Amino acid sequence: MSDTDDPTVQDPDGGLGSMLDGLEEMQAEEKAPKSESGEKTADDLEAVFDVPVRISAVLGRTKMPVSDLLEMDAGTVVELDRQVGEAIDIYVNARLVARGEIVLVEDKLGITMTEIIKAG
Numbered sequence: 001m002s003d004t005d006d007p008t009v010q011d012p013d014g015g016l017g018s019m020l021d022g023l024e025e026m027q028a029e030e031k032a033p034k035s036e037s038g039e040k041t042a043d044d045l046e047a048v049f050d051v052p053v054r055i056s057a058v059l060g061r062t063k064m065p066v067s068d069l070l071e072m073d074a075g076t077v078v079e080l081d082r083q084v085g086e087a088i089d090i091y092v093n094a095r096l097v098a099r100g101e102i103v104l105v106e107d108k109l110g111i112t113m114t115e116i117i118k119a120g
Contacts, residue, residue: 053092053093054092054093054094055090055091055092056090056091056094057088057089057090057091057100057102057111058088058089058090058091059080059082059088059102060080060081060082060088061080061081062078062079062080062081064078087099087100087101087114087115088100088101088102088111090111090113096117097116097117098113098114098115098116098117099113099114099115099117100112100113100114100115101114
């Protein structure tokens, strides 16, 4: 029996191999439901919902020599590179994702996101 007689050999014009590829694509689409517009939804990310991430809110930064650092004592004021009222940076796993403002929630500090940083 030659290769042309074997039904498992893919026909260059779209034989069995092409049909199997199409079937795999259809199965993948069934497993990953999309919204009516065809875009993925939050439900598609369900597998990663329980993955812990580190969220950091950076008020500001400064640089100083080690000698100044060693001279610090309780009550020392460290001047940061931000102005009062300027947005703070919000990081998720060391990646800048948003900017926001500090708010008071009962007796704790919180952050209101005012700008989402798009990737790229």
